[in-house]
Amino acid sequence: MPDTQEIRTNESERRQQLLQMMTTEHFVLETARAATIQEANQRANLFLTSVSSATIALAFVAQVTRMGLPFVLFSLILLPCLYFIGLVTFVRAVQVAIEDMVHARGMARIRHYYTELAPSMARYLVHSTHDDNLALLADVGLKPRPWQAFTSTAGMVNVVNGAIAGVFVGVTVKAVLGVTIALALVVGILAFAASIWGLWQFHTRSWAGAEHKLKVLFPSTEDRGAALQRPSEEAQR
Numbered sequence: 001m002p003d004t005q006e007i008r009t010n011e012s013e014r015r016q017q018l019l020q021m022m023t024t025e026h027f028v029l030e031t032a033r034a035a036t037i038q039e040a041n042q043r044a045n046l047f048l049t050s051v052s053s054a055t056i057a058l059a060f061v062a063q064v065t066r067m068g069l070p071f072v073l074f075s076l077i078l079l080p081c082l083y084f085i086g087l088v089t090f091v092r093a094v095q096v097a098i099e100d101m102v103h104a105r106g107m108a109r110i111r112h113y114y115t116e117l118a119p120s121m122a123r124y125l126v127h128s129t130h131d132d133n134l135a136l137l138a139d140v141g142l143k144p145r146p147w148q149a150f151t152s153t154a155g156m157v158n159v160v161n162g163a164i165a166g167v168f169v170g171v172t173v174k175a176v177l178g179v180t181i182a183l184a185l186v187v188g189i190l191a192f193a194a195s196i197w198g199l200w201q202f203h204t205r206s207w208a209g210a211e212h213k214l215k216v217l218f219p220s221t222e223d224r225g226a227a228l229q230r231p232s233e234e235a236q237r
Helices: 004-065 069-117 119-124 133-139 153-177 181-213 224-236
Strands: none
Touching: 004 069, 004 153, 069 119, 069 133, 069 153, 069 181, 153 181
16 A cells, blocks of 8 residues: 555646646647737738728729729629628638637636646736636626627628628619619618628627537636536536
8 A cells, every 4th residue: 555655746746747738738728829819910911901902903993994884894893802802801800719719718727727726826817717708808808798899800800891892782783773872872881781790690609609619617707616516417417
């Protein structure tokens, strides 16, 4: 039978190994978060650069053709391409934001483990040790708001893409149906609103679906002991 001292030594070594593994995992998650933020910024920059270049090109064509038929044809070809670039940029920005959220929750769980090993360090941590949505928002000084999605990279791309959709629909209606400028403007505004609403619905549903799949182990708004019992209760079922 091993003596008490040997048991304590083995337990200390095991905790030290776990701490090293947790520290490594924390570094990996931190690196992954930096990569997701960089990708989102690069994609947004590419999209905005494309929009800027296309706007300059449209201005030159409009000046040369005096807003004639070649300008309309050029717009009908160029604007759908811009909208496609914005659409794939938006979808990827939503995916990247979800990845970042998952990584942030993983880091919060690791910090919670640190406080389990040394409860006295909890008062010195700036970031949250809870892994629910409210804790992560509070971690960056935010509160749940219906319009919160529009402050993200995906939300910005959504609004710009909606403007592209509105211009395209307005130009198309004016060129094909020959309606007045006022009516084409109204139809363009409706297309602008419809595009923003549809992509916003996709954004919120994707985010809610990702949160639903994640188990909250250390909530900040309910009894922590009850949350820790959930995995064992589900295993018994």
